[in-house]
Amino acid sequence: MQPTLRRLDELATFLADRDDTLAVLGLGSAGAQRARLDEHSDLDFFVVVEDDARWRYVERIDWLEAPCPLLFSFAHERNGRKALYEDGVFVEYVVLTAAELARIPFCAARVVWRRADVPAGLAQSEAPMPRTPYDTVDFHLNEALTNLYVGLHRELRGERLSAFRFIQSHAVDRVVSLMRLSSGEAPYRDPFDVTRRVERAYPADVLPLAAMVPGYAHNTAAARTIFEWLGKRYPVHPGIGAAITALLTRSGDYS
Structure with a gap:
């Protein structure tokens, strides 16, 4: 055994x-x-x-x-x-x-x-399982976008660790939730942690985690990758989209 x-x-x-x-x-x-x-x-x-x-x-x-x-x-x-x-x-x-x-x-x-x-x-537990306030594409998409917006402001302020959490953790969690909604339930999904076994569920060419989570010193590059990934797959509201683009441009990482 x-x-x-x-x-x-x-x-x-x-x-x-x-x-x-x-x-x-x-x-x-x-x-x-x-x-x-x-x-x-x-x-x-x-x-x-x-x-x-x-x-x-x-x-x-x-x-x-x-x-x-x-x-x-x-x-x-x-x-x-x-x-x-x-x-x-x-x-x-x-x-x-x-x-x-x-x-x-x-x-x-x-x-x-x-x-x-x-x-x-x-x-058999009868207590309700943890859920996001709204488990919808609209919620996860806009939560990811606002995570990027707040995270880029923290990066520009010099709060790099806080920026890392907003961009490379919170926003990526929402990206994984979007994948779950669009691709179906992954095997052995953990309702308490969306990151568990995600590499087995989604190949790198579908979910480029290495580029989305490149590390503490690369918050702007991570934000750019996540923003472009979202824009190719979902209708990004032009207001928040323009605001994120402006922040990326201020960071010298977007044109």
Whole structure:
């Protein structure tokens, strides 16, 4: 068995012997989408416990160390940790009660173990998944354009890191969302992160990410590439289009 999945099974076996645990759910590539598991995959999971037991599994990590000694760990949120085992398995987990689990959005979970009296539907979230305010071509297009506009102004002001985020991160996220709407759903799409597995979904001649994300020192070139890519595929409003062109011209990168 793949080491990551084996570690999850080992943890589940250990927790199954305790009377204050309800279930262990695998997520991501350790969940229902195990076909995408590879040597670079980490281990994401939920530990579901009795209402009065959460503190034990949050504050104490003896159960986490049961299968293998830890090389490193830290609390990355109030009820969860990230940890690296000595054998190289990296894990990220959250400890929840059943009531809390019912209120959070997640997808493609897998029941690794559950107590006999726990309903089988525990791995199905009924909480709404995160969505943009408007998941439409018009929204993503104009959001990308305004990201470019704001980012170019930040670049001209000398706020290069902020410009990088607006141009090479926020605008590119909207470009990927446009690709999803025009090309259909990519395999194993992650509703929490549009950038996951995007290289496998769209070839470089369709989505030139290397030119759209060339790095910290190349914000204007990235903005030009994204702006031209959008203009070839979608009706860019002449008002915002002219404003972006003027900013590119001021940057000495457009004619």
